[in-house]
Amino acid sequence: MKVHNFNAGPSVLPNEVLYKASKALIDFEGSGMSILEIGHRTPLFQAVMDEARNLVRELMQLEDDFEVLFLHGGATQQFLQIPMNLLENDGTASYIDTGVWSNKAIKEAKQFGFVDVAGSSKESNYTYIPKQFNVSPKSTYLHITTNNTIYGTQWQQIPQVDVPLIADMSSDILSRQMDFNKFSLIYAGVQKNMGAAGVTMVAVRKNLLGKVTRKIPTILDYRNHIENGSMLNTPPVFSVYISMLTLRWLKAQGGAAGIEKLNEKKAAILYDEIDQNPLFRGTVAKEDRSRMNVCFIMDKPELEDEFLKLTKKEDIVGIKGHRSVGGFRASLYNALPYESVEVLVEAMKHFSHKKA
Numbered sequence: 051m052k053v054h055n056f057n058a059g060p061s062v063l064p065n066e067v068l069y070k071a072s073k074a075l076i077d078f079e080g081s082g083m084s085i086l087e088i089g090h091r092t093p094l095f096q097a098v099m100d101e102a103r104n105l106v107r108e109l110m111q112l113e114d115d116f117e118v119l120f121l122h123g124g125a126t127q128q129f130l131q132i133p134m135n136l137l138e139n140d141g142t143a144s145y146i147d148t149g150v151w152s153n154k155a156i157k158e159a160k161q162f163g164f165v166d167v168a169g170s171s172k173e174s175n176y177t178y179i180p181k182q183f184n185v186s187p188k189s190t191y192l193h194i195t196t197n198n199t200i201y202g203t204q205w206q207q208i209p210q211v212d213v214p215l216i217a218d219m220s221s222d223i224l225s226r227q228m229d230f231n232k233f234s235l236i237y238a239g240v241q242k243n244m245g246a247a248g249v250t251m252v253a254v255r256k257n258l259l260g261k262v263t264r265k266i267p268t269i270l271d272y273r274n275h276i277e278n279g280s281m282l283n284t285p286p287v288f289s290v291y292i293s294m295l296t297l298r299w300l301k302a303q304g305g306a307a308g309i310e311k312l313n314e315k316k317a318a319i320l321y322d323e324i325d326q327n328p329l330f331r332g333t334v335a336k337e338d339r340s341r342m343n344v345c346f347i348m349d350k351p352e353l354e355d356e357f358l359k360l361t362k363k364e365d366i367v368g369i370k371g372h373r374s375v376g377g378f379r380a381s382l383y384n385a386l387p388y389e390s391v392e393v394l395v396e397a398m399k400h401f402s403h404k405k406a
């Protein structure tokens with residue numbers, strides 16, 4: 051292992067994925083060419099795209115009417131592409147506001163129709179997931195952000211609603227078991243749990259599409275990407291390849307069920323330490339704690355720099371909190387080894403003994 055990489059994204063990838071990808075950069079599958087040098091419409095790359103899409107379908111256990119796409123533009127592009135494809139000018143979409151990323155999605159949706167913010171935890175700086183909200187049966191869809199990367203909150207239960215459910219799963223996709231078929235559209239920038247930056251996974255039920263009357267530019271219309279097998283234009287071949295390798299790795303870990311066990315163990319030892327160590331304190335409601343992004347602060351913020359220096363000596367990287375929360379944030383994505391969390395917990399124990 052190189053360092054203990056707690057980065058929030060882009061973030062740690064499995065070593066074997068990096069190793070395979072580095073070999074493919076020089077000679078892809080014995081072709082005498084780098085993966086970067088082959089045409090995207092060659093059988094060699096078509097096999098990569100097919101396997102990546104099939105692995106998503108298999109690992110998420112998606113029903114047949116879902117289409118799986120790998121698109122450009124990040125999750126950020128999905129903030130606009132979703133309402134552009136689904137929301138009529140005079141229609142209303144419901145959103146739950148759980149922080150920065152939900153707000154960006156809300157802002158874009160307002161350009162295409164009406165937005166009803168059905169629930170929000172803004173008044174507490176997003177330290178919990180709203181539980182009580184009413185979604186009008188007339189809403190075109192309800193949008194949630196299943197894991198809030200900046201604040202460290204995560205939906206533990208999928209809300210039951212009578213309208214199509216849409217989720218930004220950028221920071222917890224395939225990190226736990228979930229009935230993905232409860233959703234109508236799921237999207238995720240892959241650079242946290244599913245690969246390297248440059249590609250976004252979208253799983254969409256086909257019957258959701260083709261209902262709006264507005265004209266949709268060719269490259270933003272999901273139907274064109276479906277028709278062209280995610281190759282409407284040149285896909286980001288290397289990012290798709292890394293996603294494919296990461297999904298293969300995930301399957302070998304036992305898929306969502308297997309990785310969930312490990313992710314629970316990792317989060318448990320860190321939250322236990324936060325709860326029992328007198329120097330540290332968690333920042334969000336216990337029942338909404340994220341297993342992906344663990345946010346914590348110190349009652350004595352003047353000790354933060356000293357603690358960071360100590361962790362640096364242990365090769366711990368990426369734990370400085372987001373500027374809107376402060377303190378620390380340890381991201382425990384799928385590829386982060388359990389041992390890395392143990393090293394962080396040891397550093398916290400050591401620091402509090404030193405200060406006692």
Ligand code: PMP
Nearest residue numbers: 124125126151199218220221239
């Ligand atoms: N949604 C969530 C929950 C995120 O964490 C992020 C990135 N950190 C985004 C959306 C934006 O993703 P991208 O940079 O791929 O557009």
